[in-house]
Amino acid sequence: MCGIVGFIGNEPAAAIVLRAISKLEYRGYDSAGMVSVSGGTIYFQKDVGSIADVQRKHRLDQLPGEVALAHVRWATHGRVNQVNAHPHFDCKKQIAVVHNGIIENYQELRAKLAGRHKFISDTDTEVVCHLIEDYVEEGYPLEEALFKALDRLKGSYAIAAVCSLEPEKIVATAKDSPLIVGLNGNSYFVASDVLSFLDQTNEVIFLEEGEVASITKGGVTFFNRQGEEIAKEPQRVDWQWEEATKEGYNCFMLKEILEEPRAVRRALLQDRELIMELVGEISRASQVVIAACGSSRHAALLGRYLLSRLGGKLCHVLTASEFNYLIDAVTEETLVIAVSQSGETADVIDGVKRAKARGARVFSIVNVVGSLLTRISDKVLYINCGPEICVAATKSFAGQAAIFYLLAFALIGKLEEGIQELERVSLQIEENLEKNEAKLRELAQRTRGENSFFYIARGLNLAIAAEGALKLKEISYVHAECMPAGELKHGTLALIEEGTPVVAICPKDETSDETMSNVMEIKARGGYIIGVSDENNEIYDQWIEIPKVNEVCYPLVAITPLHLLAYHMAVARGKDPDRPRHLAKSVTVK
Numbered sequence: 001m002c003g004i005v006g007f008i009g010n011e012p013a014a015a016i017v018l019r020a021i022s023k024l025e026y027r028g029y030d031s032a033g034m035v036s037v038s039g040g041t042i043y044f045q046k047d048v049g050s051i052a053d054v055q056r057k058h059r060l061d062q063l064p065g066e067v068a069l070a071h072v073r074w075a076t077h078g079r080v081n082q083v084n085a086h087p088h089f090d091c092k093k094q095i096a097v098v099h100n101g102i103i104e105n106y107q108e109l110r111a112k113l114a115g116r117h118k119f120i121s122d123t124d125t126e127v128v129c130h131l132i133e134d135y136v137e138e139g140y141p142l143e144e145a146l147f148k149a150l151d152r153l154k155g156s157y158a159i160a161a162v163c164s165l166e167p168e169k170i171v172a173t174a175k176d177s178p179l180i181v182g183l184n185g186n187s188y189f190v191a192s193d194v195l196s197f198l199d200q201t202n203e204v205i206f207l208e209e210g211e212v213a214s215i216t217k218g219g220v221t222f223f224n225r226q227g228e229e230i231a232k233e234p235q236r237v238d239w240q241w242e243e244a245t246k247e248g249y250n251c252f253m254l255k256e257i258l259e260e261p262r263a264v265r266r267a268l269l270q271d272r273e274l275i276m277e278l279v280g281e282i283s284r285a286s287q288v289v290i291a292a293c294g295s296s297r298h299a300a301l302l303g304r305y306l307l308s309r310l311g312g313k314l315c316h317v318l319t320a321s322e323f324n325y326l327i328d329a330v331t332e333e334t335l336v337i338a339v340s341q342s343g344e345t346a347d348v349i350d351g352v353k354r355a356k357a358r359g360a361r362v363f364s365i366v367n368v369v370g371s372l373l374t375r376i377s378d379k380v381l382y383i384n385c386g387p388e389i390c391v392a393a394t395k396s397f398a399g400q401a402a403i404f405y406l407l408a409f410a411l412i413g414k415l416e417e418g419i420q421e422l423e424r425v426s427l428q429i430e431e432n433l434e435k436n437e438a439k440l441r442e443l444a445q446r447t448r449g450e451n452s453f454f455y456i457a458r459g460l461n462l463a464i465a466a467e468g469a470l471k472l473k474e475i476s477y478v479h480a481e482c483m484p485a486g487e488l489k490h491g492t493l494a495l496i497e498e499g500t501p502v503v504a505i506c507p508k509d510e511t512s513d514e515t516m517s518n519v520m521e522i523k524a525r526g527g528y529i530i531g532v533s534d535e536n537n538e539i540y541d542q543w544i545e546i547p548k549v550n551e552v553c554y555p556l557v558a559i560t561p562l563h564l565l566a567y568h569m570a571v572a573r574g575k576d577p578d579r580p581r582h583l584a585k586s587v588t589v590k
Contacts, residue, residue: 002086002100003027003072004179005196006160006170008215009187013068015061020189020196021070022051023244026389027192029579031073031085035096037167038065042096046071046085066217067168069160071098079122088126090133091118094164095142097132099125100192101157101177109152128159136163143171143214147227150175150210156346158192170215174207178344178372181205181213181220183234188215194237194370195244195387202237206370235370244387253390253475253570253577257563261430263385263395264556267402268419270381278363278379279410282307285335285361288315291323291351292339295393295470296400299365300339301463302555303404309460310552311411323351332359340364341388341396343371352376365403367396390578392475394563397467401556425556428547436544436561443530443542444568447501453478454492454527455503456485456518458511464555465505468562475577476569485511485518498526503565504540505532505558509551532558 003024007013014036021032032054033046043065045058051072054060060070071086087096103109106124109131113119117130131152135145142163156176162169172179172190182189184201190213191197194204207213210225222232249255282288288307290300297319304315315337318326330336336355340348343366352362353376363379367388374380383399402422409418447453453472457465462484469480483492485504496502502522506515516537523529523539531540534548544565546557570577 002074002192003196004069004098004100004158004160004190004192006069006172006190006215007187008067008168008170008217009184010066010217011187012064013066014063017068017070018051018055018061020191021072023196024191024193025051025072026391026579027072027074029072030075030080031082032071033085033087034060034063034068034070035087035098035162036063036065036068037162037164038067040164040167042089042093042162042164044087044096046087047082048080048085067162067170069096069098069162069170076102084121084123086125088121088123088129090129092133095129095132095136095161097125097129097159097161099128099157099159101175102155103127103153103157104155105153128153132161136165142166142169143212143223144227146171146173146212147223160190168216171212172207172215173210173212175209176346176349176372179207181207181215183220186217188220190215194239195389198237198239198244202239203234204237204370205232205234206375208375237369239387244389251390251576251578253392253394253567256388256390256395257560257567258433259385259395260398260560260563261426263383263399264402264422264426264429266384266386267399268406268422269384270403270406272415274379274381275406275410275415278381279407281335281361281363282311282313282407282411286331286333288313288335288337289323289330289355290315290317290337290339291320291348292317293320293345293347295397295467296339296341296345298463298467298470299397299400299404300337301466302401302460303337303407305460305463306404306408306552307411310408313411318351320345320347320351323347324354327351327354327358330355330358330360334358334360336360336362338362338364338373338377339400340373341367341393341400343368343373345373349373349376365400367399391580391583392471392566392577394471398556398559401559405553405556421550421553422556425549425553428549429557429560432545432547432557433560436564439542439544440561440564441568444565444572447528448569448572450499450501451479452495453480453501453503454495455480455482455505456488456515457505458485458515459509460552460555461505461507461511461558464558464562465503467559468503468505468566471563471566472569474583475566475580476573476575477581478569478573485515488518488521493521493525496522496525496527500527501530502527503530503532503562507532507534507546507551507554507558508548509554532561
């Protein structure tokens with residue numbers, strides 16, 4: 001949930017690290033800080049606010065030295081204030097640590113350390129500083145002191161540390177949280193996301209669980225969890241840095257929404273043999289469990305309908321944070337499909353590990369190449385949509401949906417026909433973009449003062465209604481609730497009053513007549529009906545037009561208008577659509 005960047009080389013480090021950490025603000029923007037080492041002295045600045053705010057106040061780029069670490073925070077332990085911002089230090093300010101994750105036993109460790117150490121912050125990170133301090137004082141080099149400290153930590157973490165006693169060294173380790181080493185000639189990066197240094201190098205090495213990297217100007221030495229030196233081969237990341245820039249748009253969200261048609265097409269670029277292999281596993285499995293969170297879970301819900309309706313394979317969709325409570329039902333005949341844009345979602349990772357321990361097969365649908373989920377899965381389908389920077393998922397959702405369409409078409413032996421159909425649909429999405437732009441902007445202006453929205457649909461379209469509601473509430477802070485249209489009479493209809501906005505996804509498919517009946521019930525009670533359909537109806541107060549397509553593909557063409565509505569609502573309410581409050585892009589803590 002936080003962002004870490006470190007650099008060591010033969011040039012001033014602070015400005016390089018500042019540029020790099022600025023690219024990770026989507027991982028956290030409660031507070032930020034930087035530490036550098038020069039001439040055996042530690043220099044640092046940290047404060048509340050974005051990295052740009054802290055730079056304006058404290059000129060982070062002026063910190064001296066050729067070794068530096070930076071951090072952007074999304075608070076989990078301790079309030080958002082300057083003291084709790086990273087980096088954190090030992091008692092003598094000889095050791096500085098930045099950390100992402102949660103130290104589960106920090107209270108126990110803090111109680112044991114408090115007698116001989118001074119604690120300043122409320123964070124769990126500070127115990128790491130003092131543990132390392134103890135072992136450094138005993139004469140251990142920094143990487144060995146880190147190993148000793150790790151033996152006493154429980155939880156998930158990515159940790160990077162520097163020490164003024166070894167001024168030209170960064171040590172780093174990871175467990176259930178991403179950390180990547182970047183190789184750039186005679187200089188080196190360590191970061192929680194490759195995007196931070198992708199403009200400098202695409203040659204990377206991923207730290208596996210429990211490994212430690214010792215980074216100096218002379219190179220990088222890797223150790224396994226037993227402390228033995230190991231060799232690791234670098235990989236190349238194919239993403240282009242330009243994909244992670246706004247390219248003239250005023251925000252990443254709008255840019256990424258408009259990239260959804262291309263995201264669908266890029267998701268279709270799959271190895272046909274791998275698709276058929278996975279379809280075979282789906283067919284043979286006694287039960288199929290799809291585990292995901294947030295927007296990925298909505299893609300999973302769509303996948304459940306597609307695999308069940310087209311392929312005749314009933315699937316279970318589990319919110320990943322609840323998966324552990326049902327893990328006893330997983331057997332060797334279970335297939336788990338794990339869905340995550342980042343490939344680092346903590347609850348998904350935890351569920352996958354537990355399922356694999358019970359003998360289940362796992363394949364994942366992921367965007368980020370080399371992420372932890374891809375490394376622990378048996379098979380991986382990449383959605384190939386490129387970097388997604390906005391906290392709210394948009395184009396990655398479209399790509400995930402397209403993957404599930406591929407699997408469903410393959411299940412019935414129509415993979416090639418399905419690909420052709422999806423390519424046509426992607427072009428129709430593109431053509432439809434401008435048609436609703438002005439209408440959606442006006443609708444957002446008209447309804448920006450409303451406190452609550454309801455989204456209804458049936459069948460395949462229900463997952464898209466859920467996705468639309470999530471987008472509205474996460475970036476414009478308006479309460480939005482999705483439900484099956486048939487459930488209105490079981491309680492929610494009591495909340496409908498004059499002017500209540502209701503978004504009804506009602507294309508001309510097998511669900512339209514019944515959904516329209518529910519729309520009439522809402523209208524009779526004064527609801528303001530926003531119809532998302534390929535056909536207008538006099539009952540709609542506002543019509544959001546979608547193109548006519550094969551009825552199984554209506555969810556795909558309804559995604560983009562709902563994302564655009566959420567975007568325009570955020571703008572109309574004066575909110576930053578790229579950085580919704582309290583949220584972060586990669587949810588690497590449970």
